[in-house]
Amino acid sequence: MSDLAELYAKLQASETCKSLLKKHLTQERYEELKDKKTSFGGTLADCIRSGCENLDSGVGIYACDPEGYTVFAPVLDAVIKDYHKVDKLDHPPSDFGVDKIDFGDLDPEGQLIVSTRVRVGRSHASFGFPPVLKKEDRLAMEKVTVEALNTLEGELKGTYYPLTGMSKETQKQLTDDHFLFNDSDRFLRAAGGYNDWPTGRGIFHTPDKKFLVWVNEEDHLRFISMQMGGNLKEVYVRLVKAIQTLEKKLTFAKREGLGYLTFCPSNLGTTLRASVHIKIPKLSQTPDFKAFCDKYNIQARGIHGEHTESVGGVYDISNKRRLGLTEFQAIQEMRRGVEAVIAEEKKLSGK
Numbered sequence: 086m087s088d089l090a091e092l093y094a095k096l097q098a099s100e101t102c103k104s105l106l107k108k109h110l111t112q113e114r115y116e117e118l119k120d121k122k123t124s125f126g127g128t129l130a131d132c133i134r135s136g137c138e139n140l141d142s143g144v145g146i147y148a149c150d151p152e153g154y155t156v157f158a159p160v161l162d163a164v165i166k167d168y169h170k171v172d173k174l175d176h177p178p179s180d181f182g183v184d185k186i187d188f189g190d191l192d193p194e195g196q197l198i199v200s201t202r203v204r205v206g207r208s209h210a211s212f213g214f215p216p217v218l219k220k221e222d223r224l225a226m227e228k229v230t231v232e233a234l235n236t237l238e239g240e241l242k243g244t245y246y247p248l249t250g251m252s253k254e255t256q257k258q259l260t261d262d263h264f265l266f267n268d269s270d271r272f273l274r275a276a277g278g279y280n281d282w283p284t285g286r287g288i289f290h291t292p293d294k295k296f297l298v299w300v301n302e303e304d305h306l307r308f309i310s311m312q313m314g315g316n317l318k319e320v321y322v323r324l325v326k327a328i329q330t331l332e333k334k335l336t337f338a339k340r341e342g343l344g345y346l347t348f349c350p351s352n353l354g355t356t357l358r359a360s361v362h363i364k365i366p367k368l369s370q371t372p373d374f375k376a377f378c379d380k381y382n383i384q385a386r387g388i389h390g391e392h393t394e395s396v397g398g399v400y401d402i403s404n405k406r407r408l409g410l411t412e413f414q415a416i417q418e419m420r421r422g423v424e425a426v427i428a429e430e431k432k433l434s435g436k
């Protein structure tokens with residue numbers, strides 16, 4: 086049996102798997118796609134390996150490279166529509182709406198929000214995604230990225246620290262402090278996300294660590310703006326400035342109707358995830374917490390990243406939708422959700 090056939094057989098055989106991959110990779114689609122290849126050399130096996138090896142995946146499929154979104158569109162489009170809850174793939178043009186901002190600090194009394202972070206993902210148009218990348222590709226990508234980052238000025242001026250050569254202690258401290266990624270996500274690992282680790286990976290940050298760039302983690306690039314407290318406006322405006330500056334220096338993968346392309350289909354479109362770490366010991370204990378989040382299109386995570394648990398009643402609350410709406414609409418959705426969470430927590434604690 087071929088590698089792909091074995092992966093698919095495993096997925097088919099599972100009675101417990103509830104992933105979007107399992108739901109949408111029908112026999113018919115499998116037959117249609119099984120022999121296709123992108124010009125980066127990407128295959129269906131590259132896209133579905135993680136979801137077949139991790140049958141508890143939520144999504145279960147990654148794109149092998151930017152072109153994978155076209156070549157494997159029959160299954161990826163179905164997953165994208167389902168995940169982002171859209172009927173059509175007609176993502177609007179970017180609109181950061183900086184001139185329309187009508188929010189500032191979401192928790193001016195500083196009672197509940199510990200910190201605020203907004204990130205976007207970007208992919209170089211000319212490179213594949215982790216399953217098809219070779220060591221030389223990662224190094225070449227790191228080089229062009231760092232050249233562009235080194236031109237940033239003012240509050241965005243910073244230094245690039247490659248992971249190669251960084252001490253374990255420094256890495257651990259940066260990760261524990263929520264600044265750096267690590268290689269502990271088994272879904273990403275199975276998708277090839279940690280191949281040749283740590284070559285080509287690194288972090289760029291300003292001295293105050295309010296603007297950071299992850300290089301070659303899950304995505305080629307992650308631009309991150311963060312700070313303590315709840316001032317969403319400051320965090321968002323800083324990020325938009327960085328995106329718009331870097332867009333003039335680098336060419337990012339984009340597709341009509343899908344927006345900016347990322348490795349995981351759950352991130353494409355705006356690619357924007359705006360989050361707060363917030364103390365909600367009461368609300369999080371109610372049986373309706375999940376339904377409450379669903380109502381506002383927000384998602385709750387543990388505070389050490391996706392697939393982690395909450396610590397001491399502190400949760401990561403962020404916008405869930407990234408496709409089919411503008412960046413400004415996504416940030417507003419997060420803002421409204423967080424305001425509702427704060428109001429509910431205060432109500433439940435009798436404040």
Ligand SMILES: Nc1ncnc2c1ncn2[C@@H]1O[C@H](COP(=O)(O)OP(=O)(O)OP(=O)(O)O)[C@@H](O)[C@H]1O
Nearest residue numbers: 200201202204263358360361362388389390391401
């Ligand atoms: N509001 C926040 N304040 C401080 N740290 C945060 C905040 N939101 C996320 N983080 C930290 O960012 C790191 C990455 O988190 P996580 O992997 O969940 O999200 P991500 O970077 O948006 O990517 P993905 O959604 O692909 O997993 C973690 O260390 C997490 O604690």
